[in-house]
Amino acid sequence: MRGLMSAGLLAMAFTLSGCGAQPESHEAHEAPEHGAAAEDYERGPHRGRMLRDGNFAIEVTIFEDGAEPEFRLYAYRDDKPIAPADVRIALELKRLGGEVDRFAFRPEGDVLRGNGIVREPHSFDVTVTASEGGRRHRWSYASYEGRTTIAAAAAAAGGVRSERAGPATIDERIDMSGRIEITPEGKAEVRAWYPGRVLAMRAQLGDRVAKGQALARVESSHSLQSYTIPAPIGGIIVEKNANVGAMTGDRPLFVVADPAMLHAEFFVYPRDAERIRVGQAVALRSLSGAARLQASVEAILPTADLASQTLLAHVHLPASAAEQFRPGMGVEGSFVVAVQPVPLAVRTRAIQRFRDFEVVYAKSGNSYEVRMLDIGRRTPEWTEILGGLKPGTEYVTDGAFLIRADIEKSGASHDH
Known part of the structure; x- marks a missing residue:
């Protein structure tokens, strides 16, 4: 296991396996340490992984050129192609957390084509069974990407925290600039x-x-x-x-x-005027972001400025606001103009980049793995999830950038 290096943190032990990480045979194998390079296994004529048993071989590829990813397999005897119709194949993927995907194959031209989409991430333990000429063959290998393992104590010391994905309330907001003033x-x-x-x-x-x-x-x-x-x-x-x-x-x-009698004045432009209402919640923050509080709209003056056509919205501040805000300070306000419950959301701060995807890191035991997200509405606190994550999945909310950094340093691949 290797250390996750970050100033002031305890050394963490990680084990990462990259895509296509281990030699294969008809006997099952343990997952390798830290993702071997693609050259550590034999490639076939279609640049796929070669699985051999005697003079019979299967080449496993995932085709994803301009299409949804799918398995395409090629059969060989004595390194020469044989008719796909002469081979019966089944393939099983066991994912982190125990979920299993199964694929059957049908002949199509010179290829055995899988009957389903290989969903992201392409990280799993693979079992392939084949029968041809009265003989049966079986191979198992690990093909991981975006996965690492951390001891529980090391994760806690590094500030890694998690929670389960579920329903949330998404606030639609309008951001505006304003200033602090003493009330009349x-x-x-x-x-x-x-x-x-x-x-x-x-x-x-x-x-x-x-x-x-x-x-x-x-x-x-x-x-x-x-x-x-x-x-x-x-x-x-x-x-x-x-x-x-x-x-x-x-x-x-x-x-x-009286410096304790404050309100914030915001300039509401015509495009937003119809959506700002008395009583709406406002997240107020100083321009530096150091001072923050929750407030509400107390009044909207009905007269528009002749030059800018803006209206003036007053946001009430409690007496305690004088400890952070002073008259004349510039502020920013995020006005909640609509509230919508959604069935599945994650904390916005949990979202990271992985390849071309926005992801969170799912947690199962001491292992962590990317989940590629289909994202809907987003607010500073919550992001709606339309696909890529199952309800109830435990995911990393804090410390995700440390996991991402270790995976990137370990060279997690996306090679088949």
Whole structure:
């Protein structure tokens, strides 16, 4: 077994078998270590695997040139082709997890053609039986691709986690950009009640003040009596527009803002306007992705911007959001505009690339193997599976990239 190398992880023991990995005979063989190269077995005239027993031989090929993969077998005696009608053949594939595929063959021209599609992955233990001229022959060999074996303790140490595939709810989302703002209720202007001269300013820019706290004292120009101006709300002084001795005017003396009273404003383009509704769930995140929370649409302003024709959607933020988000920050929001249950889905983060396929790694005991997927709708959390994976299959959700890396380093092939 070989080590899975990743900084900070324990050494892992892997055993990988590549496609076409072992010599064959009429006696069953153990699976080989780490996938031998294609040249480790004899190839026939059609570049297939030669199975010999005395002077009789079968060449096994999988034909997949512009068609669904299917077995095509050729029979020989003394290395010369014999009529396919003179041979009876059955072939059995045992897959990881114990599932068995069986194939019968019919003569067609100079070939024995299998009666079904050889579905991906082409990774299995193969048994071939043949009868001709009153004699019976039997061969067994391993032909693996995209498969590895890891001890349970090593997999756990490497962060490999799994769960079973099943039904899930797929959210259809629309992504938009926006910004964090203080709500109208969270901001107040502190103005003089009557024109006059400022006698005292009792708060500075950036000070936190409580509701009712004295902020300024003004002498009225009419009565020459002074009066105290309190803070209308609690919050932080974000503007200071006067000093002692100044005359009050149109500008507020202070502006107080409560940083815990926030909402996000999103610009909704006309193509999306009909699908955004009050109450919809929104996944909010900072531009860096470091800050995240779940929120909901609280209001959609009915007036469109004249230049851009966008509407403004307000997303309510809880008071705790002030720990991560500040007024003026740019944010991204993912709006859930539809919810659809699906019978089979996997975690999106589990999906990896293998050859030209998107795959997950199925787990059976301590073995892991690719499953090529037919994918439907996809969200950041879930991906709908239309084919290639059976419900209830245990698959790797975390650490899949480590398995993929080891398989790629081991040279898993797709050769028949």
